[in-house]
Amino acid sequence: MDTDEGPRVGLLLREWRRRRGLSQLDLALRAGSSTRHLSYVENGRARPGREMVLRLAEHLDIPLRDRNGLLLAAGYAPAYRESPLDSERMAMVRSAVKVMLTGHEPFPAVAIDRIWNIVASNDAMNLLLGVVPPHLTESGGNVMRLILHPEGLASRCLNFAQVRAHALGRLKHQVNTTGHRDLRELYEEVSGYPDPPDLDPDLGPVDPTGIVVPLRIRTPLGDMAFLSTIATFGAPADVTLSELAVESFFPMDDQTDTLLRALAGRR
Incomplete structure (x- = not known):
């Protein structure tokens, strides 16, 4: 799938994976996916599902603020609210x-x-x-x-x-x-x-x-x-x-x- 969302979320996931010092194989095994599918996601050839984005974010220990950013980049609504402390x-x-x-x-x-x-x-x-x-x-x-x-x-x-x-x-x-x-x-x-x-x-x-x-x-x-x-x-x-x-x-x-x-x- 060649969409605007696909490449954006793929690049972000690749950046987070490299920041954590993980190979595609490492992350795929942790997230219960395949190296091939993860490679397609990172290269923008496949659009990950909402649950896939959240699962990858969990295994990459990505802050909630950035998990919302990943979801938006993939074309989904944010999963986490940001409530003012005085609310x-x-x-x-x-x-x-x-x-x-x-x-x-x-x-x-x-x-x-x-x-x-x-x-x-x-x-x-x-x-x-x-x-x-x-x-x-x-x-x-x-x-x-x-x-x-x-x-x-x-x-x-x-x-x-x-x-x-x-x-x-x-x-x-x-x-x-x-x-x-x-x-x-x-x-x-x-x-x-x-x-x-x-x-x-x-x-x-x-x-x-x-x-x-x-x-x-x-x-x-x-x-x-x-x-x-x-x-x-x-x-x-x-x-x-x-x-x-x-x-x-x-x-x-x-x-x-x-x-x-x-x-x-x-x-």
């Missing part, structure tokens, strides 16, 4: 996020979207960001900008070289696995930031005995050290929900724990 449909999600954020007090936590924009935060995180210029926290702020901008937490980070390498590596991996333009633009922006003034180059090497790359911050109350975890929602069927995550910060030493609890006691 009635997402009320239960907002409630769950609020429980996660407030339940993590007195330690910082933020809810972020797929390009690291902060969509919600708890009081402890707001206190931590109180040392950041307002222009970096407008409309919630962006985690990558807050960490890497020389006027942001970078200027107070005691192990900035470590944190920068880890953050950029994390973001670059996202760019490579999704190909999303907005993530690539964010990476190009933050990777081009200059180092903060008075950066000590001796603070760069990663501790080979450590288990994580910590975030060490100098605050007016004293130095703090954090490790972080990221939680996502299981089995999402909505694009917005699939791209939502909660990053929680935990104290790495007694001093940080004590300072955060003391701050919480003052509120």
Whole structure:
């Protein structure tokens, strides 16, 4: 079948397959298809059925946003809704996020979207960001900008070289696995930031005995050290929900724990 949809969806599927490092045989076996049929689909000689598109997308671990794009390219309606976070449909999600954020007090936590924009935060995180210029926290702020901008937490980070390498590596991996333009633009922006003034180059090497790359911050109350975890929602069927995550910060030493609890006691 030589249609406008066939070649478009085929090229997209080929791009995702190559991005995942799979051969046509690998993907065909996983999806219960034949190499010949998959080759026809990728070359635009065959139009895949709706279920075939979804099955291939599942085995390629393609984000829901891009699965909708594949369906549209193949001539089908999108399968997943994209609900605004402030909509009635997402009320239960907002409630769950609020429980996660407030339940993590007195330690910082933020809810972020797929390009690291902060969509919600708890009081402890707001206190931590109180040392950041307002222009970096407008409309919630962006985690990558807050960490890497020389006027942001970078200027107070005691192990900035470590944190920068880890953050950029994390973001670059996202760019490579999704190909999303907005993530690539964010990476190009933050990777081009200059180092903060008075950066000590001796603070760069990663501790080979450590288990994580910590975030060490100098605050007016004293130095703090954090490790972080990221939680996502299981089995999402909505694009917005699939791209939502909660990053929680935990104290790495007694001093940080004590300072955060003391701050919480003052509120």
